[in-house]
Amino acid sequence: MNLLKGKTVLITGAARGIGRAIAKKCAMEGANVAFTDIRIEDSFTSLEKELNEMGIKAKGYAFDASNYEASQTSVEKIIADFETIDVLVNNAGITRDSLLMRMTEEQWDAVLTVNLKSVFNMTKAVQKPMLKQKCGSIINISSVVGVGGNPGQANYSASKAGMIGFSKSIAKELGARNIRCNAIAPGFIMTDMTDTLSTEIKESWYAKIPMKRGGTPDEVANAVVFLGSDLSSYTTGQVIHVCGGMQM
Ligand code: NAI
Numbered sequence: 001m002n003l004l005k006g007k008t009v010l011i012t013g014a015a016r017g018i019g020r021a022i023a024k025k026c027a028m029e030g031a032n033v034a035f036t037d038i039r040i041e042d043s044f045t046s047l048e049k050e051l052n053e054m055g056i057k058a059k060g061y062a063f064d065a066s067n068y069e070a071s072q073t074s075v076e077k078i079i080a081d082f083e084t085i086d087v088l089v090n091n092a093g094i095t096r097d098s099l100l101m102r103m104t105e106e107q108w109d110a111v112l113t114v115n116l117k118s119v120f121n122m123t124k125a126v127q128k129p130m131l132k133q134k135c136g137s138i139i140n141i142s143s144v145v146g147v148g149g150n151p152g153q154a155n156y157s158a159s160k161a162g163m164i165g166f167s168k169s170i171a172k173e174l175g176a177r178n179i180r181c182n183a184i185a186p187g188f189i190m191t192d193m194t195d196t197l198s199t200e201i202k203e204s205w206y207a208k209i210p211m212k213r214g215g216t217p218d219e220v221a222n223a224v225v226f227l228g229s230d231l232s233s234y235t236t237g238q239v240i241h242v243c244g245g246m247q248m
Contacts, residue, residue, distance in 0.1 A: 001030075002029060002030040003029040004030050004225065004228055005029070007030075007031045007087055007229075008031065008082045008083070008086050009026040009031040009032070009087040009088075009089065010036075010075075010078060010085050010088050010089065010126070011023050011026070011034075011035045011089040011091055012035075012037075012091050012122060013036065013038070013091045013093065014036065014037060014091065015044040016043050016191070016192060017191035017192055017193060018191055018217045020047055020217065021216075021217030022221045022224045023047060024047075024050070024054075024221070025221035025222065026221075026224070026228065027051050027054045031087070032056050032058065033051050033057075034060075034082055035047065035059075036060070036061045036062070037060065037092075038062065040062045044060050045060075048060045059078075059082075066118045067121070068121050071121035071124075074125075075125035084133055085126050085130065086228075087136070087228040088136070088139070089228070090118065090119045090138070090141060092118055093115045093141065093159075094110065095153070095156050095193060096110050096111050099152050108155045111155040112159050112162075115156070115160065115162075115163070116159045116166070119166055126138070127174070130174075130179050134177065134178055135179065136178075136179040137179075137180045137181075138170060138180070138181040139181075139183070139224055139227045140163045140167050141183075141184055142160045142161075142184065142185045142239065144187045145157045146159070146164055147185055147239065148247050167183040167237065167239070168181075168237045171237030175236055180232070180233075180235065180236035181236060181237065182232075182235060182236060182237065182238045182239070183238070183239045183240070184223050184227070185239050185247065186220045186242045186243060187246035187247065188202075188214045188246065189215045189216065189242075190214045190217075202214070209244045209246045210246070211244030211245055213244065214244075215242060215243065215244055220242050223240050
């Protein structure tokens with residue numbers, strides 16, 4: 001299939017996990033892929049190589065998406081290299097879990113800055129080129145805990161809920177200009193982020209999920225293909241849950 005043929009997709013935090021699956025799925029659908037991560041490691045270099053071997057144009061950019069200046073200058077470089085950015089996927093994210101009683105200011109600031117400020121930085125940077133193109137799709141990877149909350153994740157839940165409010169506001173601001181903005185709320189997805197949890201905790205999550213299993217990064221990437229492609233041309237300001245029914 002070629003659902004994204006002719007489009008350039010920019011994905012933050014794509015060297016591993018969900019972002020990596022999104023990058024590969026978009027390439028499979030014919031998109032050119034610009035991806036970012038905070039530093040160049042083996043996974044970063046190998047992704048760039050794997051994507052280029054798929055016959056599309058692909059390039060990685062190393063910078064901290066929570067840094068405003070770095071985000072603006074990097075997006076300028078990406079535009080110079082790819083000419084357009086049709087789809088932005090704000091995927092970079094971190095956790096610093098702790099009950100509020102023990103949560104430090106650093107844990108709060110780190111999560112809000114990486115998860116939420118990066119979305120402002122990157123969306124602001126792509127706004128002008130998307131306005132010029134008269135089209136665009138912005139996809140923010142939120143979480144079910146941004147909708148339902150989770151003990152021990154007040155910082156993370158607040159950042160993910162913030163992404164939803166941001167998405168709806170941008171959908172209202174830019175809808176008339178044919179720029180769409182939606183959020184995806186994944187549930188329990190099996191990546192490095194969730195691999196740190198004990199088997200016991202994982203099993204307890206699975207028990208609470210109607211589909212009785214965790215999701216795969218590819219299952220989240222499929223929703224990104226829908227929102228990035230013209231299949232979703234009349235969908236904006238929505239939160240699509242990819243969670244096996246965990247949040248209804
Ligand atoms: P991960 O930890 O495997 O990957 C996150 C990537 O973001 C890493 O490559 C990391 O280097 C990069 N990154 C971190 N800080 C960055 C920064 N400042 N600038 C640029 N890149 C940065 O995480 P995973 O599981 O793939 O999660 C991806 C997104 O999906 C995150 O936003 C996460 O909150 C969200 N999510 C994940 C769920 C899960 O169960 N794994 C569930 C719901 C949402």
